[in-house]
Amino acid sequence: MEEPGELKKSRTQLKKEAIALQKIGEKLVQLSDEQIRRMDLTTRLIEAISDIRPMTSRGARRRQMQYIGSLMRDVDVAPIEQALLEIEQGEYQRARDFHRLEAWRDRLVDGDDEAMMEILDALPKADRQRLGQLVRSARKEKQNNKHPKSARNLFRYLRDLAE
Known part of the structure; x- marks a missing residue:
């Protein structure tokens, strides 16, 4: 239940947050297995990422990305974003x-x-x-x-x- 004085998030805000998590998930899917192993991800999230790789159907990939986004709601995203940033900077260098x-x-x-x-x-x-x-x-x-x-x-x- 809500705390007194805490504002309830609008549906639009919740959707924006879900889309942001899904975009982070899309970046994770593009990483190699070695890069994913170095990150501190849950087993279910790693399995979901490896499951999406062989998928060719657009609908199946979209549903799997939504699933990855939903799994990421239960994870602290800050360390993942930091690791992705470090990987991108390393590639740029x-x-x-x-x-x-x-x-x-x-x-x-x-x-x-x-x-x-x-x-x-x-x-x-x-x-x-x-x-x-x-x-x-x-x-x-x-x-x-x-x-x-x-x-x-x-x-x-x-x-x-x-x-």
Whole structure:
């Protein structure tokens, strides 16, 4: 029963909250099994998430998402939202690092020697001779209009150094 002085939520407010929980559930469904295992979720919620994956029928998926939303009403959502935010930020950071490495590789292949100094400063484990060798072979392939095998090798080398 209600406490004195506590306002009763309107049906619209309850529906909005249910939809918000369902949207969080949709994000959870998109995560890998490993990411879900790391979260503190109930067994029933984990089972409901794994049950929706093989479903192809729109109606069945919609009903299952509503079920996931109803299960989430009994769970503290704040830690789940925090974990989802951390996952999204980690993916954003990985994509940003990937693009930075691609830009360095492209600048090196295009003849920007300043990029070499940036890399050597940012990645102290870099071997100057190995890096120079990969850059020379990538430039040679580009001049001869060959497949960029050396450019891929250069990118892999930079990626391995960054990890």
